[in-house]
Amino acid sequence: MVTEIKLGLCNPPEPIYLYVKNGELSGEYYLWYHYNMNNEKTIPVQQRGLTGYLQNLRLTSKEFRGKDNLKLDIVIAADEIYVVRTGVETNFAKTFLLAVSQVKDFSKPLIIAATPGEENVVFCRLYDAATKTRIRSEWNRDADWAGIISNIQSKLVATPEEVPFQQQHNQPNQSGVFPGLETNQDLRVKQIRTLLNYPVELVVEWLQFQEVERPNQLKPNQIDELVKTMCLYWGQDKFENSDFATNSYQKSVVEAITNGISEIEAIKAWMENISEIEILETA
DSSP states (O other): OOOOOOOSSOOOOOOEEEEEEEEEETTEEEEEEEEETTTTEEEEEOOOEEEEEEEEEEEEEEEETTEEEEEEEEEEESSSEEEEEEETTSHHHHHHHHHHTTOOOTTSOEEEEEEEOSTTOEEEEEEETTTOOBOOOOOOTTOOHHHHHHHHHHHSOOOGGGTTTSOSOOSOOTTSOOOOOTTHHHHHHHHHHHHHTOOHHHHHHHHHHTTOSSGGGSOHHHHHHHHHHHHHHHTTTTSSSHHHHHHHHIIIIIHHHHTTOOHHHHHHHHHHHHHHHHHHHHO
């Protein structure tokens, strides 16, 4: 996309951030807003749609009330660079990810629209900007969100300026996870920990032993080892010996991932298989 460069005075080429919220200010209803950091002022945005080219997805950790909150940044190239920032666990983020996962060609512009739900909920609707048709997807609360993000990133073309956030490689690593934003590892570990009901304090202890604070600070092989540790912890009372447990994990999870199955789906299938064997043995 080539644009004419205007010479003369201008504002610095900083991105315009849009924050998603179903709110009201001085009688003015809005679904997203700008925030003036200098004046600490919320500026409602009345237009509910943003048309542009999806340029990047970023996961950014922000501190709120003493806790880290993972945010999804949707980077859109339009008349300016816009960043739609929302919590990665919000309905807006999830409905956006489900819809955008249906897009095959990111060289065409999209329309991202904020849509109100019940109470304070905000959903995202995605449209083909050329045809104005909505891009639909089925709701799936158990979707592999990290996998969706990585898959989308693999289809986007990184510019040199974006390389620190999005690597210029499209081949999955040994865990079947596409290299992309390092903070994807935070979400990856969280999803697997939740699936396995693995104690969060043990994750913290494991990270401290590696002298890091967050999973995204680990090397790829260390992340793989953490995932393996969590899985074997889940299965520790389901196997007669540790060697059998390790072999089962290697064959059912690692090899499945190598063959193109997503990590979450491979672990789910492994858990279901082990549970079925356990039921048969106790019957």
